[in-house]
Amino acid sequence: MFNYILRRLLTLPVVILGVTLLIFLMMQLLSPYQLLASYIRSPEELKNKDPDTLIKIYGLDRPAGERYIKWLKNIVKGDLGWSNSANMSVVDAIKARFPATLELALYAVIPVVFGGILLGSFAAMHHNQIGDHITRIFSIIGWSLPSFVGGLFILMVFYGVLGWFPPGRLSTWAYQIVYSDQFTSYTGMYTIDALLNGNLKVFWDAIRHLIGPVLTLSYLWWAFIMRITRSSMLDILNKDYVRTGRSKGLPESVVIKKYIRKNALIPVITVGGLMILGLLGGVVIVETVFDFKGIGLLTATAAQQLDYAAVLGTTMFYCFLLVIVNLVVDILYAVIDPRVRLE
Numbered sequence: 001m002f003n004y005i006l007r008r009l010l011t012l013p014v015v016i017l018g019v020t021l022l023i024f025l026m027m028q029l030l031s032p033y034q035l036l037a038s039y040i041r042s043p044e045e046l047k048n049k050d051p052d053t054l055i056k057i058y059g060l061d062r063p064a065g066e067r068y069i070k071w072l073k074n075i076v077k078g079d080l081g082w083s084n085s086a087n088m089s090v091v092d093a094i095k096a097r098f099p100a101t102l103e104l105a106l107y108a109v110i111p112v113v114f115g116g117i118l119l120g121s122f123a124a125m126h127h128n129q130i131g132d133h134i135t136r137i138f139s140i141i142g143w144s145l146p147s148f149v150g151g152l153f154i155l156m157v158f159y160g161v162l163g164w165f166p167p168g169r170l171s172t173w174a175y176q177i178v179y180s181d182q183f184t185s186y187t188g189m190y191t192i193d194a195l196l197n198g199n200l201k202v203f204w205d206a207i208r209h210l211i212g213p214v215l216t217l218s219y220l221w222w223a224f225i226m227r228i229t230r231s232s233m234l235d236i237l238n239k240d241y242v243r244t245g246r247s248k249g250l251p252e253s254v255v256i257k258k259y260i261r262k263n264a265l266i267p268v269i270t271v272g273g274l275m276i277l278g279l280l281g282g283v284v285i286v287e288t289v290f291d292f293k294g295i296g297l298l299t300a301t302a303a304q305q306l307d308y309a310a311v312l313g314t315t316m317f318y319c320f321l322l323v324i325v326n327l328v329v330d331i332l333y334a335v336i337d338p339r340v341r342l343e
Helices: 002-027 032-038 044-048 051-057 064-076 090-125 130-144 147-161 172-178 190-196 200-237 240-247 252-280 284-289 295-304 308-336 338-342
Strands: none
Touching: 002 064, 002 308, 032 051, 090 130, 090 190, 090 200, 090 252, 090 284, 090 295, 090 308, 130 200, 147 200, 147 284, 172 190, 172 200, 190 200, 200 252, 200 284, 252 308, 284 295, 295 308
């Protein structure tokens, strides 16, 4: 197991280097004037110096190889340029927005994973029975429903009519508390910080704002996880080792847990990794509908305002997440199926 993980860790630098090279090649489609924002550290540089002078200073007129090495050094130092749309450095913008996306992802993953796997298992074990038909109908509706339609429906009914789940991350009065001297920010995730500060009012207000986007994401991904789990378990139900386990007189609960569900988790983990990656990378539509200021909304705003530095910076951040999530998925493969370690 250790050797397997070590081999995967040794490939990480190569993969990350390849990702940076791919992004740099994409950057070559932009002119040196457009790329300046990826190198400057504040807008004052543009005011105090001529753009042509800055192009020479930052070596944007140099050969591609030199520019790549210099850009790579900036990334290693954590310098991704200045974001005009966020009015701060790209690194600071990512630091400010990522806790919101992480908080949303954490609350969305719990009902999706447990609900999807349990209901998928239930549907598979009651194949072609009434329970299977009901869960399949709900999963088809959930997966067919566009996220922006579901989000707008929840916003219209639960906020517009009932006034329960407002958009944004906090109410105005809660923002005043969070950004006051009496409140200490530990993680940037308002629910966790509120608990650490012992402020239950802010905690419940943050939960109230999270329910809408969490419901939208949960229903969408729950339906997909449920369908994958059901299909995978139905495929395994007819395997020889399952019939052997039952012929030995093992309880059905043991057969389901050790023989069926565990082996059916491989495709679920693959889909789950993509789901978590999508959540951590920022759910643009859901964050936009609910005005939830995360990475997705930052990227969408930057793209609308042609903020090249922010778009490139968030893309680099997303690619880094992709590499890390793939590593975790590979390790989970080895934990569930020991045969993977020997490949």
